Amino acid sequence: MTATDLPVIAAVDGSAHSRQALDWAAQEALRRRLPLMIVHVRPPTRRMSQESQLREAEELLTGSVRRTARLAPELHPSTLAPLDFPAAALVSLSQDASMVVMGSRGLGGFRSLMIGSNSLAVASMAACPVVIVHGEGREEEAEEEVAEAFPDIVVGVAADESSAAVLEFAFATAVTRPGARLRLVHGWTMFTSMLSGGPVFDREAAADAAERSLAEVTAGWQEKYPQVEVVREPVSGSAARTLVTASGTAALTVVGRRKGGEDLGLGLSPVAQTTATHALGPVAVVPC
Template identity: 75%
Template structure:
């Protein structure tokens, strides 16, 4: 099976957050022409028999398949119910997935937490892009407004490889007819100094940031002529810029730095802040 044929994996645990993520995953799989695998990880629990867990898993997965049928009736789906720790199971499965889709919090999450520990850990360690779907507002009109958003927002940095991040963002825009791709590069005088650019001349630093952004995206306009691309070098905090942009985005795409995965420290401060506070779905791409 080639990378282009690997399934979209959606994790469910019976929470409303996971069902929202499941619906998002089903729609995205249809747009990309990929199959969908629905996964429910059975936790290691000595107080519940494996037979009881198996029955509960079968019921939940059957309900999930039914929900997918309502959203995407022609979509090919399969199910898995591994017995393991959630993060460990999903990280292992990520090696054979085009992407993992998770809810921002599960059944065990505290209402005060913006993102659950399993979602954060999986986004930090998975081998494929991870999409964390933040729960939409309870207001139905506001939820419908969010579904109407078409912008794909991607954050790129000058001091790390952005190739994989940009590739994912362009492919995401390609799978959504009419989508506009906003490529955001947040810069400050301090970041300009760290990258060897102008230190005291703000106009020169702004020009350098614009050139950096143009260099990072060179060649992709020719490869994806159908996509409306907007380049946005923005003076200010990168994480603040991305969180603000996420408010009107169908998807916000960020990169995960190399290194630290074995210790669970695979997210940079910008990525973790964006993932935690962004509105709507966020894709974390290994880079």
């Protein structure tokens, strides 16, 4: 299997959030013309026998395949039910996947939490992009594909080479959505301008410097993807707050995984963690 036909993995656990993630994954697999793999991880437990657990997993996967057939009959998904801890299994499978798609919370999640521990753990360690689908967990069955109300892709751009993988994923996503704009968001402050050798007290000059930095980092990508309309948005203030706000009117918000979080002992950068946790729509966390 080559890198161009690695599957989209949809993680399911029977929760409403995972059903929304399955629907999103099926539509994305169709757009990218990739195979779909539906995975239900059976965590080790003493509450039931492995035979009973496997039987439940098979029933869940069969129902998931039927749901996918209603939404995307062109797809013929494969299924897998490994016995392992969910995050560990999905991180391992991510080595041979184009992306992993998960719900923001699973069956064990507290309703007061905006995102589950497994979603954050996989996003922190996966070898491929991880899409966390936020939603209200509605129970409606998906009978047909519904057009996205907001087609734009929003991407958080750091002013250095770490943005290359993020931009590659974002442009490749936008090109599969005709009419979608790609909004490149770069947050700056007077402090970050000073650290990068820019002006310290001249706000207008700092804004110009941020705009130039964004143009330099993103140069060449529009030539590679000429069909994608690009909007560059250097924003004064918190990048995370801007991305969370923008996620409310975006088909997908894309962020890089590691940029400043390593020294704090975090698997995700502060911007990535805030965006993944508080976003109002699907978020892709890209290793970089």
